Amino acid sequence: MSISPAITVGEGIQCNYPVICLFDQRLYVALTHQQDDRESLRVFVFDEDLKALDTRTALSDFPINSRPSLGSDGQRLCIFWLRKSGRTGEIVFQDVNQVSDTSPQILAPVSGNSGWIRTASSPEGDMIVVWQDGSQKPYQCRYSLLKDGKPGPVQTLTSEFPVRHPDVIYGDNAFYIAAEQDTKDFQPQIYLTRILKNGRIDKSIRISDHPAGNYHPSLALSQNGDLVVAYTSPRKGKQHWDMPRWVYLSFYNGRKVRHLDPLPGMDLTKDLTDQSLEYPRLAALDSGQLFLTGRPSQNFFVQVRGEKGFEKPYRLEQDGWGGRGLTVELAVRGHTVYTVRRDLREVILQKIEVRKPESRMDKLKSFPASGEIPELKNSSYQNYRDVYPKIMGKTVFFGDLHHHTAYSDGIGDPDEYYMRARDFLGDDFFCLTDHDHFVGRPMQPGDWQMMKDVADYYNAGDSFTTFYGIEWTTGRYPNSGYGHRNIYAIDPAMPLIDHTRDPWKTSKDLLKEIRVFDGIAVPHHTGWTGTDWENADDISQPMCEIISNHGAYEYMGNRPIQHRGGKKGSFMQDGLAGGHRFGVIGSTDSHGLIWHHRAGYKRNCIRSGLTAVITEHLNRESLFQAMKRRHTYATSGIKLFLRFECENSMQGDVMTSHRVPEFSVECISPDPILRIVLVKNNSDVYEYGGDGLRSRFTWTDPDPIPGQESWYYLRVTTVTGEMAWSSPIWITPLI
Structure with missing residues (x-):
């Protein structure tokens, strides 16, 4: 694999969310550019040797112009984006050759958390655009078919569940949309929906089956016609959830779903800044190789299928802590992959030449998908609002x-x-x-x-x-x-x-x-x-x-x-x-x-x-x-109950009193209580040993200072090392 020097696109840290497309032997990169409280949309044109040719700015009077996507039907290249003013806005599009001169066409009004726009085209020139629509609950996935650059009616993937983060591809004489669907709380699954060229929904297939949840699908079409789906999952074993996540691949041949064995280099025990792997983007090369990109917590990587299966991940330049974009976007011609990403402080464009396999590639090891989603076996966290007693009626x-x-x-x-x-x-x-x-x-x-x-x-x-x-x-x-x-x-x-x-x-x-x-x-x-x-x-x-x-x-x-x-x-x-x-x-x-x-x-x-x-x-x-x-x-x-009162005041209150301050304390803990310390003016003045899971006591200040304000608070320690602190009570004794 040979990687070209990095080319900076745009003006440094103000740029984000780049996307890329090859069209008419030119390379187009679209991105958002921030100027104070406004965002504009810019398109940069390069030749295939990454020489800059042109720059265009989309015409728009909206303050927010974001989440661009580029798509071609073979005759024209269109740019789609979300433009908003406050909560409401529109999904719009325009021919890139007219984007600086003509206002965009409105595809659909939207509001809320909408966007995540993706496109695909058929060999005959039909183009589909899909997007997430957050205008109402639950989230919906909308799509529209474009013929000769003219959009058809906006349609919706039918689902009673929230549908998010779609991707789309053409294959097997139809369009396929992959998206997350929340079929159960906190356990979104990846579904693949087949859309006929007339826009009608044909069928929907569940791809993932792990109960820990599955996110951000990306699609590619393999050389033998199988659909390949990459997605992220924070799974541990077969039925558990954990925070570290990785990218997983599944295949669909029109009849059955199979899951690829875990990719080489997967390590869920990492505890430095390169933990986890998410936001995959996937592409298929002419040789049948698959090209995968993703985002560890603090860098980007690529991973390529070679003769013996997938090679280990290759980390791209600019390691280190910082704010990055989400994905490495791809455009492919033959064995050349053009990549663009928002890395540390800038948008980077690079060309990657992938080595062709010298022999027949080994068949990837896989296993059949499960017919059912098993139960998640993590211990559940309890909600305590109806369990613990009230504090002064609250x-x-x-x-x-x-x-x-x-x-x-x-x-x-x-x-x-x-x-x-x-x-x-x-x-x-x-x-x-x-x-x-x-x-x-x-x-x-x-x-x-x-x-x-x-x-x-x-x-x-x-x-x-x-x-x-x-x-x-x-x-x-x-x-x-x-x-x-x-x-x-x-x-x-x-x-x-x-x-x-x-x-x-x-x-x-x-x-x-x-x-x-x-x-x-x-x-x-x-x-x-x-x-x-x-x-x-x-x-x-x-x-x-x-x-x-x-x-x-x-x-x-x-x-x-x-x-x-x-x-x-x-x-x-x-x-x-x-x-x-x-x-x-x-x-x-x-x-x-x-x-x-x-x-x-x-x-x-x-x-x-x-x-x-x-x-x-x-x-x-x-x-x-x-x-x-x-x-x-x-x-x-820890969800620990802590009541700290003095007369008619609770923690956080400021009070005066004509009596010596007397405090009432109650602590209920899921873990045994080791000690409760009462602090006055930053000094520990009383310690109460724990009484198992529930401790109650009163304490009277033996040394109040008349006319002088003091602050009091609690520090709790459990036998497991968990801690809690009350807010102070400020008291001025008038005695």
């Missing part, structure tokens, strides 16, 4: 407010995270917080609108609640920034925040500006990247994340859960000593990596921190107002 709700997807520097797609929290982890609420602008990748306006659309899709009244969130990611305090803060809101007007642009550059400006949309800021891993307590605003910053996979940040040298880094003056107790009032939360800060690439304290990269909110109702308004009132506590991932 319910304790549990959720996680800090996760990263492949849209910044994590893995997985947003839908997967929400489904897992709702259906597998049994959480009450959830929020994604991808980075605003980090390690060479700014969040683009289309990405931000998509994140809000996905949050809205899964927000479901009194059963599961979601928020809007983004991580404001400046440099480490005090040398190069103000540390990291997550920004949360429930107002759909919450704008895209970018710390490299006004008015979001300083922490003071940030905390001032988020009041416009009633947002709140939460600093996290403060002892690692630091935080500027002196600029903290207790109204805009009512909480601090005390625990995540980076460790616990109550105080320097925290035990038994330790912490990453050690920046003096940046821990929770430092903020309290500075006179600030804030509650505590726990969140995982997951990037999808077990052991957080050896920097985390726990293998479990989806349950390293958890937030408990005490409020009346499970909805956005009730939860959000409770967080602003600091009615929260934090755990290291």
